[in-house]
Amino acid sequence: MVSIKINGNLYNVPADYTILKAAEENGIDIPTLCYEEGLTITGACRMCVVEVKGARKLLAACATPVTDGMEVQTESERVVSARRDILRLLIANHDLRCLTCERNGDCRLQDYCYRYQVEDTPYKGAKKEYPIDTDNHFFIRDYSKCIKCGKCVLICAEVNGAHVYDFMERGFDTKVTSAFDDNLQETTCTACGMCVNVCPVGALVEKSVLWQGRPWEVKKVTTTCGYCGVGCQLKLKVKDDRIIGVAAAKSGSNLGHLCAKGQFGWEYVQSNDRLTDPLIKRNGVFEKVSWDEALTYVANRLKAIWQEHGGQAFAGLTSAKCTNEENYLFQKFMRTILKTNNVDHCARL
Amino acid sequence: MKGILVCGGTGCISNNSRLVHDAIEKELSQQGLEAEFELKYTGCHGFCEMGPLVLITPEEEFYCRVKPEDVPNLIDSLKQGKVYEELLYVDPTTKEKIKTRHDVPFYQKQQRLVLKNCGIIDPENIDDYINSGGYKSLHKVLTTMQPEEVIQEIKASGLRGRGGGGFPTGIKWEFARKSTADKKYIICNADEGDPGAFMDRSISEGDPHAVLEGMLIGGYAIGAWEGYIYIRAEYPLAVKRLSIAIEQAEAKGYLGQNILGSDFSFSIKIKQGAGAFVCGEETALMESIQGNRGMPRPRPPYPAVKGLWDRPTNINNVETFANVPVIIGMGSEQYSQIGTEKSKGTKIFALTGKLNNTGLAEVPMGITLREIVFDIGGGISGGKKFKAVQIGGPSGGCLTEEHLDLPIDYDSLLEAGAMMGSGGLVVMDESTCMVELARFFLSFTRHESCGKCTPCREGNTRLLEILQRIVDGKGEKEDLERLQSLGENIIMSSICGLGQTAPNPILSTLKFFRHEYELHVEKKICPAGVCKGMISYKIIEEKCKACGICKKNCPVEAIAGEKKQPHKIDPAKCAQCGVCMEKCPFEAIIRG
Ligand SMILES: Cc1cc2nc3c(=O)[nH]c(=O)nc-3n(C[C@H](O)[C@H](O)[C@H](O)COP(=O)(O)O)c2cc1C
Ligand code: SF4
Ligand code: SF4
Ligand code: SF4
Ligand code: FES
Numbered sequence: 055m056v057s058i059k060i061n062g063n064l065y066n067v068p069a070d071y072t073i074l075k076a077a078e079e080n081g082i083d084i085p086t087l088c089y090e091e092g093l094t095i096t097g098a099c100r101m102c103v104v105e106v107k108g109a110r111k112l113l114a115a116c117a118t119p120v121t122d123g124m125e126v127q128t129e130s131e132r133v134v135s136a137r138r139d140i141l142r143l144l145i146a147n148h149d150l151r152c153l154t155c156e157r158n159g160d161c162r163l164q165d166y167c168y169r170y171q172v173e174d175t176p177y178k179g180a181k182k183e184y185p186i187d188t189d190n191h192f193f194i195r196d197y198s199k200c201i202k203c204g205k206c207v208l209i210c211a212e213v214n215g216a217h218v219y220d221f222m223e224r225g226f227d228t229k230v231t232s233a234f235d236d237n238l239q240e241t242t243c244t245a246c247g248m249c250v251n252v253c254p255v256g257a258l259v260e261k262s263v264l265w266q267g268r269p270w271e272v273k274k275v276t277t278t279c280g281y282c283g284v285g286c287q288l289k290l291k292v293k294d295d296r297i298i299g300v301a302a303a304k305s306g307s308n309l310g311h312l313c314a315k316g317q318f319g320w321e322y323v324q325s326n327d328r329l330t331d332p333l334i335k336r337n338g339v340f341e342k343v344s345w346d347e348a349l350t351y352v353a354n355r356l357k358a359i360w361q362e363h364g365g366q367a368f369a370g371l372t373s374a375k376c377t378n379e380e381n382y383l384f385q386k387f388m389r390t391i392l393k394t395n396n397v398d399h400c401a402r403l
Numbered sequence: 404m405k406g407i408l409v410c411g412g413t414g415c416i417s418n419n420s421r422l423v424h425d426a427i428e429k430e431l432s433q434q435g436l437e438a439e440f441e442l443k444y445t446g447c448h449g450f451c452e453m454g455p456l457v458l459i460t461p462e463e464e465f466y467c468r469v470k471p472e473d474v475p476n477l478i479d480s481l482k483q484g485k486v487y488e489e490l491l492y493v494d495p496t497t498k499e500k501i502k503t504r505h506d507v508p509f510y511q512k513q514q515r516l517v518l519k520n521c522g523i524i525d526p527e528n529i530d531d532y533i534n535s536g537g538y539k540s541l542h543k544v545l546t547t548m549q550p551e552e553v554i555q556e557i558k559a560s561g562l563r564g565r566g567g568g569g570f571p572t573g574i575k576w577e578f579a580r581k582s583t584a585d586k587k588y589i590i591c592n593a594d595e596g597d598p599g600a601f602m603d604r605s606i607s608e609g610d611p612h613a614v615l616e617g618m619l620i621g622g623y624a625i626g627a628w629e630g631y632i633y634i635r636a637e638y639p640l641a642v643k644r645l646s647i648a649i650e651q652a653e654a655k656g657y658l659g660q661n662i663l664g665s666d667f668s669f670s671i672k673i674k675q676g677a678g679a680f681v682c683g684e685e686t687a688l689m690e691s692i693q694g695n696r697g698m699p700r701p702r703p704p705y706p707a708v709k710g711l712w713d714r715p716t717n718i719n720n721v722e723t724f725a726n727v728p729v730i731i732g733m734g735s736e737q738y739s740q741i742g743t744e745k746s747k748g749t750k751i752f753a754l755t756g757k758l759n760n761t762g763l764a765e766v767p768m769g770i771t772l773r774e775i776v777f778d779i780g781g782g783i784s785g786g787k788k789f790k791a792v793q794i795g796g797p798s799g800g801c802l803t804e805e806h807l808d809l810p811i812d813y814d815s816l817l818e819a820g821a822m823m824g825s826g827g828l829v830v831m832d833e834s835t836c837m838v839e840l841a842r843f844f845l846s847f848t849r850h851e852s853c854g855k856c857t858p859c860r861e862g863n864t865r866l867l868e869i870l871q872r873i874v875d876g877k878g879e880k881e882d883l884e885r886l887q888s889l890g891e892n893i894i895m896s897s898i899c900g901l902g903q904t905a906p907n908p909i910l911s912t913l914k915f916f917r918h919e920y921e922l923h924v925e926k927k928i929c930p931a932g933v934c935k936g937m938i939s940y941k942i943i944e945e946k947c948k949a950c951g952i953c954k955k956n957c958p959v960e961a962i963a964g965e966k967k968q969p970h971k972i973d974p975a976k977c978a979q980c981g982v983c984m985e986k987c988p989f990e991a992i993i994r995g
Pocket of ligand 1: 567719
């Protein structure tokens with residue numbers, strides 16, 4: 055443990071903490087744009103700069119380790135002046151059509167401009183403008199809104215392993231995009247959508263939410279992904295009782311990461327063809343029945359077949375959508391009750 | 404035996420010194436003089452503008468601008484033991500011919516420690532290096548000194564990094580020594596991105612083994628057995644000579660396993676950079692070696708803890724490494740006699756701009772700006788007045804007349820709002836517009852920003868836009884304040900040295916030449932007459948009847964002209980009062 059002073063108050067924090075973490079844990083909010091827990095710390099946006107006694111320059115709170123006796127100011131005049139200039143610079147090179155932006159009201163850039171009373175920018179000049187890329191199935195890439203925080207680059211490379219994005223060109227011309235600026239269909243993109251989830255602004259947006267509702271009209275319903283046994287937590291974006299998209303939620307099993315199915319494969323939930331009741335086929339026609347009736351029917355048939363033909367007449371196939379525990383119980387049932395080893399799993403096919 | 408040393412530095416080569424060398428070779432063989440003269444193709448003398456240079460040893464006769472056609476006469480004179488007057492250096496002020504190199508004013512105040520072999524030995528021949536005392540320091544270190552003693556010696560010498568920051572080298576080595584890991588690295592930074600600077604290139608081309616020797620000693624001191632030289636691909640000759648040097652050193656057992664019979668082993672690889680300025684920044688450089696995009700990492704962790712491939716790494720500049728064998732050779736005590744209290748040894752400066760003599764000059768720390776500009780540089784060219792120097796490259800600052808007697812070292816420069824940087828020194832005369840100068844430097848740094856961090860990526864573009872607007876005559880009242888406050892915030896909040904220094908030329912010109920900015924913005928006047936789009940008065944030659952009325956009325960004597968000759972306004976002197984235009988009876992004067 056080391057003891058540090060933040061804004062005049064003394065705190066004891068673990069020695070391997072950064073200033074940002076120390077502040078966060080003690081309820082002091084330092085603004086960040088490029089920092090994302092679990093990803094490499096790049097210190098790129100400089101939004102989190104703080105004043106440290108004895109340092110000649112302002113230091114990035116996200117990237118600077120605490121040291122014993124350190125004295126930090128998180129909202130001093132110099133700090134606020136630097137943050138205000140950073141915001142003015144960012145909005146000077148940003149498509150500021152906030153009125154119709156899908157992230158209006160849910161955007162860090164807006165939040166911090168509000169917090170630091172940055173209403174406008176004196177730095178008017180060249181602006182990077184790009185056509186909106188709509189080529190992939192699931193999300194748009196509107197790089198006129200990109201603030202080059204680099205989080206999409208990192209999450210794609212470090213969590214997914216797909217390495218789809220990087221920085222192209224240099225300096226003011228820098229563009230965060232796929233290799234050769236290719237359409238994502240032609241890259242190694244697996245459509246996990248993690249990049250969309252980490253983007254702090256409206257540069258990466260799911261197509262399904264476009265024009266469907268303002269962020270404050272959308273309810274976020276936390277649930278468990280139904281696709282596989284991992285049990286990722288996700289937040290359904292629900293507007294007027296219809297799902298319009300998915301946001302990642304953090305849980306022990308998925309740390310906020312999702313795969314393509316959980317992120318974009320939720321349409322079946324609202325499909326008219328979806329099975330919602332058990333059915334029994336009688337005289338060639340499916341009939342809706344109660345669960346009791348369906349289960350009794352199955353049990354009776356299993357017993358009858360077993361008595362007539364023995365266990366070897368059965369083969370059981372289970373699903374990756376089940377949990378480990380369910381799969382365990384299933385094979386136990388096959389082996390000890392039906393007495394057969396004819397049991398397999400869809401993931402082995 | 405006399406030596407005929409033809410300069411084979413990049414400057415002289417581009418002036419056809421190769422042809423001069425070949426002509427001499429042919430002449431010697433035709434006349435059967437090979438046994439009397441030893442012909443060598445050397446590294447750079449630093450006085451490239453006088454090239455191709457030929458030096459005769461041991462007398463140090465110094466011949467300038469030698470052409471292949473001169474060779475027969477030159478050899479004839481040498482054969483007769485005479486000096487070939489035609490090609491001697493002529494002092495531009497006294498018009499006197501100067502015979503030897505050390506009497507040429509450009510060299511008189513120099514102290515060539517690091518450059519002692521440059522222009523003297525054949526850089527492609529390891530024996531020449533060894534014969535002039537090369538690898539003696541390595542031998543001494545490996546046979547008589549413990550690594551800690553080497554570090555102690557470097558610390559005691561007071562050597563500070565020549566790559567720009569001036570960090571004490573011995574302390575840096577000590578950090579790297581103390582880090583433990585399965586592997587450590589030594590990197591030599593030969594990226595040399597500052598426009599106009601070419602000391603690292605000259606050393607690498609003219610004395611490559613000195614760099615290797617310095618790296619070897621550094622490797623021994625910190626406990627590394629692998630080294631990299633990161634050098635820009637635009638330096639093909641330096642790459643070639645370093646590669647030859649590595650091969651020859653390997654063949655002679657100065658590189659490889661169990662060097663000189665000790666249990667120290669070391670190898671060196673060359674990595675060519677693609678010429679991005681930011682790749683000279685140490686952490687971006689390491690990313691580049693690792694095959695990544697050259698973008699700086701946050702520090703800490705510092706390279707001494709976590710550098711190349713996350714291993715402890717010590718990185719030094721070419722000139723820093725070239726100082727190491729010198730220090731071990733003469734001993735720290737003698738070395739630390741040279742220089743000032745806190746900056747020891749010499750520094751190589753690249754002199755450019757409005758000077759009579761331009762080139763590379765190695766001088767003791769603590770020399771004054773006046774000595775550099777007026778003695779070594781030979782004063783301002785064209786008889787104009789000194790205005791300022793920009794020191795420390797594109798991210799340095801400017802010094803003015805009041806600083807001429809300032810003893811130059813790392814700390815005095817910082818105090819004066821400039822910096823040593825890599826030693827670039829651009830001299831400006833009265834015809835230089837300081838706003839335009841700042842704009843020029845900023846256009847470089849803006850272009851070279853890697854784009855990683857917001858203040859540098861976005862901010863330098865805005866600074867440049869403001870400056871462009873001012874030199875275009877469209878400056879706004881608030882612009883000076885914007886330059887100041889945005890500049891300070893970029894310095895305060897950028898990740899790496901590029902952003903942290905890019906606004907320096909603006910802030911220092913704003914400090915020392917604020918009135919020039921004000922004239923541009925408020926009156927749309929460029930006092931140096933450089934910026935287009937500013938108000939200026941001109942005489943239309945065809946309309947001028949040479950009556951002399953304007954000349955008589957000008958309050959600042961800015962108008963010159965002989966009888967019957969069209970008159971001229973000197974924009975540098977013109978105060979833009981407009982009297983001349985009013986008085987001219989022939990409407991020959993216009994305001995543009
Ligand atoms: C933008 C930038 C460019 C740099 N370029 C060079 C360079 O070309 N050569 C160099 O030796 N150091 C350069 N440096 C300094 C290096 O980061 C590093 O401090 C130096 O190589 C350390 O060597 P020294 O201790 O011997 O000076 C640069 C720094 C910055 C911020
Ligand atoms: S969707 Fe996933 S794989 Fe595709 S670019 Fe985004 S992070 Fe990478
Ligand atoms: S697209 Fe979004 S996440 Fe990616 S760099 Fe731009 S702002 Fe950051
Ligand atoms: S200061 Fe400039 S060069 Fe350095 S990391 Fe930031 S953007 Fe890149
Ligand atoms: S959050 Fe720290 S630099 Fe971006």
